Amino acid sequence: MKHIVIIGNGIAGITAARHIRKLSDHRITVISSETDYFFSRTALMYVYMGHMKFEHTQPYENSFWKKNRIELLNDRVEKIDPGKRALDLRKSGTFTFDTLIIATGSKPNMFGWPGQDLKGVQGLYSKQDLDLLETHAPDNQTCKRAVIVGGGLIGIELAEMLSSRNIPVTFLVRESGFWNNVLPEGESNMITRHIREHHIDLRLDTSLKEILSDSQGKVRAVVTDTGEEIPADLCGITAGVRPNIDFLQGSGIETDRGILVNDRLETNIPGIYAIGDCAQLRAPKKGRRPIEAVWYAGRMMGETLAYHLCKKPTTYNPGPWFNSAKFFDIEYQTYGLVAPETSENEQHLYWEDIKAKRAVNIAYDPESELFLGINTLGLRLSHRHFDQWLREKASVAVVLSNLEQAGFDPEFYPDFIREIKTQLTQLLKTT
Amino acid sequence: MDTTTSMSIAADPPAGASILQKVWAFLGTCALGILLLASFNIDLPHRQWWLYGSLTLLTAGIIGYTFEAYKNKPPGIKNDGVWHSSLTNGGLLGWLLGVAITFFYVILYFYPQYLGLGSDGNNSGLVAFFDPLSRLLSGNPASQWFVYGTLYTLGILAFGIKFLWKYRHNRYEKLRTLSVMFFQTAFAFLIPEFMARLNTDDFSLPYYDLKNIWPLNYYNFEQWRIDQFITAGDIGLALLIFGVVSIFIITPVLTYYYGKRWYCSWVCGCGGLAETVGDPFRQLSDKSVFAWKVERWVVHSVLVFSVLMTTAVVHSYLGYDAQKYWLNKDVFLIAVALFLTVLFAAIWKFKKEELQKDARYGAIGYLAVILGLIGIHYLSGSNVFLFQAETLRSTYGFLIGAVFSGVIGTGFYPIFGNRVWCRFGCPMAAILGLQQRLFSRFRITTNGGQCISCGNCSTYCEMGIDVRAYAQKGENIVRASCVGCGVCSAVCPRGVLKLENGPLEGRINSEAVLTGNDLDLLDLIKEEKTWKN
Numbered sequence: 001m002k003h004i005v006i007i008g009n010g011i012a013g014i015t016a017a018r019h020i021r022k023l024s025d026h027r028i029t030v031i032s033s034e035t036d037y038f039f040s041r042t043a044l045m046y047v048y049m050g051h052m053k054f055e056h057t058q059p060y061e062n063s064f065w066k067k068n069r070i071e072l073l074n075d076r077v078e079k080i081d082p083g084k085r086a087l088d089l090r091k092s093g094t095f096t097f098d099t100l101i102i103a104t105g106s107k108p109n110m111f112g113w114p115g116q117d118l119k120g121v122q123g124l125y126s127k128q129d130l131d132l133l134e135t136h137a138p139d140n141q142t143c144k145r146a147v148i149v150g151g152g153l154i155g156i157e158l159a160e161m162l163s164s165r166n167i168p169v170t171f172l173v174r175e176s177g178f179w180n181n182v183l184p185e186g187e188s189n190m191i192t193r194h195i196r197e198h199h200i201d202l203r204l205d206t207s208l209k210e211i212l213s214d215s216q217g218k219v220r221a222v223v224t225d226t227g228e229e230i231p232a233d234l235c236g237i238t239a240g241v242r243p244n245i246d247f248l249q250g251s252g253i254e255t256d257r258g259i260l261v262n263d264r265l266e267t268n269i270p271g272i273y274a275i276g277d278c279a280q281l282r283a284p285k286k287g288r289r290p291i292e293a294v295w296y297a298g299r300m301m302g303e304t305l306a307y308h309l310c311k312k313p314t315t316y317n318p319g320p321w322f323n324s325a326k327f328f329d330i331e332y333q334t335y336g337l338v339a340p341e342t343s344e345n346e347q348h349l350y351w352e353d354i355k356a357k358r359a360v361n362i363a364y365d366p367e368s369e370l371f372l373g374i375n376t377l378g379l380r381l382s383h384r385h386f387d388q389w390l391r392e393k394a395s396v397a398v399v400l401s402n403l404e405q406a407g408f409d410p411e412f413y414p415d416f417i418r419e420i421k422t423q424l425t426q427l428l429k430t431t
Numbered sequence: 432m433d434t435t436t437s438m439s440i441a442a443d444p445p446a447g448a449s450i451l452q453k454v455w456a457f458l459g460t461c462a463l464g465i466l467l468l469a470s471f472n473i474d475l476p477h478r479q480w481w482l483y484g485s486l487t488l489l490t491a492g493i494i495g496y497t498f499e500a501y502k503n504k505p506p507g508i509k510n511d512g513v514w515h516s517s518l519t520n521g522g523l524l525g526w527l528l529g530v531a532i533t534f535f536y537v538i539l540y541f542y543p544q545y546l547g548l549g550s551d552g553n554n555s556g557l558v559a560f561f562d563p564l565s566r567l568l569s570g571n572p573a574s575q576w577f578v579y580g581t582l583y584t585l586g587i588l589a590f591g592i593k594f595l596w597k598y599r600h601n602r603y604e605k606l607r608t609l610s611v612m613f614f615q616t617a618f619a620f621l622i623p624e625f626m627a628r629l630n631t632d633d634f635s636l637p638y639y640d641l642k643n644i645w646p647l648n649y650y651n652f653e654q655w656r657i658d659q660f661i662t663a664g665d666i667g668l669a670l671l672i673f674g675v676v677s678i679f680i681i682t683p684v685l686t687y688y689y690g691k692r693w694y695c696s697w698v699c700g701c702g703g704l705a706e707t708v709g710d711p712f713r714q715l716s717d718k719s720v721f722a723w724k725v726e727r728w729v730v731h732s733v734l735v736f737s738v739l740m741t742t743a744v745v746h747s748y749l750g751y752d753a754q755k756y757w758l759n760k761d762v763f764l765i766a767v768a769l770f771l772t773v774l775f776a777a778i779w780k781f782k783k784e785e786l787q788k789d790a791r792y793g794a795i796g797y798l799a800v801i802l803g804l805i806g807i808h809y810l811s812g813s814n815v816f817l818f819q820a821e822t823l824r825s826t827y828g829f830l831i832g833a834v835f836s837g838v839i840g841t842g843f844y845p846i847f848g849n850r851v852w853c854r855f856g857c858p859m860a861a862i863l864g865l866q867q868r869l870f871s872r873f874r875i876t877t878n879g880g881q882c883i884s885c886g887n888c889s890t891y892c893e894m895g896i897d898v899r900a901y902a903q904k905g906e907n908i909v910r911a912s913c914v915g916c917g918v919c920s921a922v923c924p925r926g927v928l929k930l931e932n933g934p935l936e937g938r939i940n941s942e943a944v945l946t947g948n949d950l951d952l953l954d955l956i957k958e959e960k961t962w963k964n
């Protein structure tokens with residue numbers, strides 16, 4: 001029996017712990033300084049919006065951990081000493097391990113803007129950030145206007161959160177269309193329109209220059225690169241995240257942007273592994289990024305590592321890419337890879353119904369007619385079908401002709417798929 | 432574009448509770464005020480106009496208020512602030528409302544005289560206030576049940592319209608809400624009243640809400656009902672046969688094809704009220720494993736209780752002599768025992784795997800019924816015995832029919848959620864649930880690996896099912912208690928859940944793994960899972 005210590009009780013660390021318990025009798029300790037129990041970070045927004053209480057974001061009852069002999073420790077790891085196989089904990093001092101799994105997640109990017117340390121300037125990542133937001137922006141009397149910097153998935157969630165409390169929001173986005181470094185033009189435009197429909201003051205092609213302080217060291221206004229000064233009581237920074245690994249400095253564990261790991265998720269030091277947002281693959285699969293800071297990647301790494309540790313050597317070999325999000329009222333799903341721009345090797349078949357706020361974009365290789373990926377807005381499709389088509393390297397024609405099999409909208413929904421199928425098949429023939 | 436964006440900075444924030452909303456709330460309150468005045472016997476001139484006026488105003492108030500609340504928002508999920516309001520988060524306002532409704536139910540069931548119920552139609556107060564409408568429909572003076580039925584139906588209609596508006600993006604939700612609105616208005620309210628019009632001095636139809644099926648309608652086979660059915664000739668007999676067919680044929684067939692939802696969230700009046708008036712409180716249901724355990728014990732005990740009670744009651748009015756009529760006391764008891772034995776044996780034989788965990792409960796329930804039947808056989812006639820049919824009947828009527836389904840079931844909406852009765856108390860739900868779990872095409876499928884464990888589905892499941900526990904493992908949800916309201920699927924921000932009817936095979940897939948990872952690894956995990964079971 002080994003003592004496996006996991007730093008971080010997010011999805012990556014907890015999935016690893018659960019699977020290790022299922023597969024073995026090792027002693028398991030999970031250390032985290034954020035909360036006592038695992039909660040779903042993706043649901044933070046719903047707590048602020050009043051859809052849920054914080055306890056609803058905890059997927060397991062508190063008794064679960066004891067019952068499954070997973071020891072939880074609320075403490076902060078200050079240092080790792082790989083030689084002594086020991087951790088230095090803020091409250092409990094030295095803590096030894098046989099195997100170590102680092103799953104410390106991310107933290108919000110800050111780019112050294114003047115004023116970024118003022119009160120009222122914050123990111124949205126942790127439970128503590130949520131509590132901060134309740135302090136800075138409990139209602140539209142305390143927070144008369146908020147400015148959000150950075151147009152990614154968390155930025156739009158923050159905009160939705162604030163506007164649910166009737167706080168006016170100005171949303172600064174550096175790109176010329178919302179998230180158009182990921183989404184093709186059609187989808188990006190649909191979301192851009194929808195953001196404005198929700199009375200968000202969206203500023204495209206605009207970035208942050210400086211945050212101004214009042215006499216109490218609190219944010220008073222935000223200055224954009226066009227020189228405009230926007231009065232604000234809150235400045236939300238949502239310009240992406242980066243691995244949360246500062247405490248590893250000097251430990252001898254090799255890092256780049258994240259903790260460098262091989263395809264068995266092992267760091268340069270045997271017996272020390274890294275998974276989830278904080279891990280950076282030395283050799284990612286073709287077309288994939290070395291750090292994939294999403295829920296699903298953390299979960300799959302956790303599964304893989306548990307098998308590797310308890311059963312037999314297993315490499316991290318995720319299936320085709322998938323992801324999903326929700327932009328205010330519009331659900332988004334994606335399977336496979338759809339580039340924001342078409343190219344010689346990638347053509348797009350786009351369908352949209354502007355009034356119903358639905359869109360589908362299918363990417364394929366014009367040469368081989370290979371299906372590359374699909375984006376959907378306002379429409380649910382089945383993961384299993386696309387996973388299989390992508391693995392089998394199905395042609396775009398096969399995907400189109402079987403599209404109705406992959407519908408996942410609730411019963412009685414208007415049947416858009418037939419329309420999509422005919423239109424896109426037509427389009428495919430003409431191009 | 433630039434001008435509009437810079438203008439929006441100066442503009443007011445999107446409105447909160449608007450003035451119009453307050454006006455509608457005020458008008459609705461006035462309508463309630465009129466009803467209250469009537470309860471205290473204040474004499475209003477042109478009573479019928481005050482009645483119609485107040486009912487219209489009440490309905491308009493509810494609809495107007497919600498229209499104002501949602502009109503400026505695009506279609507989509509409308510749960511903002513649900514846990515911030517003390518009315519809907521089990522806070523003080525919720526408790527006050529709960530106490531008020533409970534108080535109303537206690538009066539309604541046990542002290543109708545305070546509502547003004549008089550003998551022979553000499554009503555006063557609130558009941559008399561409703562006389563004009565009752566006379567218009569059935570020709571008879573009102574009773575406390577008429578008052579209740581009217582308010583109940585109006586509640587389902589007004590809050591039904593609210594629900595339609597709230598879920599205007601979701602066709603499943605709209606259709607099933609229209610369905611409960613229709614069944615309540617036509618079957619529970621209007622048809623029985625019109626049926627009363629057919630009554631003459633020597634012909635009388637029993638008051639029958641056709642969609643109210645035994646054992647929810649626990650008194651359907653009591654002696655006075657049977658007498659009514661039989662004296663009403665062919666129509667009466669047809670109604671009686673329909674009552675039997677509803678539970679033994681219609682119910683199993685529809686439940687096989689569509690799951691319990693065809694009844695619980697498309698037809699049933701209790702479900703109808705829960706889904707409309709009770710919708711603001713659905714999030715209050717207890718999701719703990721403990722609550723689930725309590726639910727299974729309580730709801731199945733009620734089922735056993737209701738089967739025994741009905742058997743005892745029917746037994747009590749049947750004759751001893753098989754010569755006079757083939758269905759005598761003993762034939763009846765043996766038939767019931769035989770039916771249950773065959774049913775239990777069949778389940779045991781064909782559904783062993785699904786039953787494994789619950790087998791013990793099933794066996795206990797079955798044993799309890801059989802022992803009860805033997806008890807009825809040997810103890811009937813001995814009036815001193817505690818469980819005499821009449822005592823059983825009145826105890827059931829009081830405990831289950833009144834206290835559980837009315838006082839607790841509805842009175843506690845704002846405290847324990849809107850489906851307390853359906854989840855813990857309804858014997859009909861228990862039967863439908865058993866079949867849904869064992870022999871139905873219905874299931875909720877999950878969408879591969881897309882779940883982010885956010886918990887919206889579990890929070891808004893009115894039946895207290897921890898939907899997320901299944902979704903995050905990629906397993907189908909096949910739970911006895913699921914009423915198929917579809918709200919989990921609606922509120923899921925990642926499109927993970929889909930209510931479906933499909934083949935029985937592979938419906939319960941507890942060995943499922945989450946799509947997305949390495950295929951070899953997934954096979955390994957699958958192996959491990961099946962091996963562990």
Ligand SMILES: Cc1cc2nc3c(=O)[nH]c(=O)nc-3n(C[C@H](O)[C@H](O)[C@H](O)COP(=O)(O)OP(=O)(O)OC[C@H]3O[C@@H](n4cnc5c(N)ncnc54)[C@H](O)[C@@H]3O)c2cc1C
Binds near residue numbers: 013035103124157296
């Ligand atoms: C608001 C928001 C919404 C999101 N929505 C989505 C979504 O819809 N879909 C999606 O795929 N992804 C989403 N993500 C991203 C997703 O949540 C992350 O990819 C995922 O949570 C990362 O999991 P993890 O286990 O790697 O790390 P984390 O969840 O970050 O867990 C790491 C834990 O380790 C703790 N920790 C770190 N350092 C130490 C230390 N030195 N000592 C002790 N404890 C430490 C941290 O406090 C934290 O609790 C969202 C993220 C946010 C913030």
Ligand code: SF4
Binds near residue numbers: 919
């Ligand atoms: S599981 Fe879903 S469909 Fe079933 S009762 Fe709960 S919320 Fe309704």
Ligand code: SF4
Binds near residue numbers: 882889898899924925
């Ligand atoms: S609402 Fe959807 S994403 Fe959230 S836990 Fe439930 S199934 Fe998963």
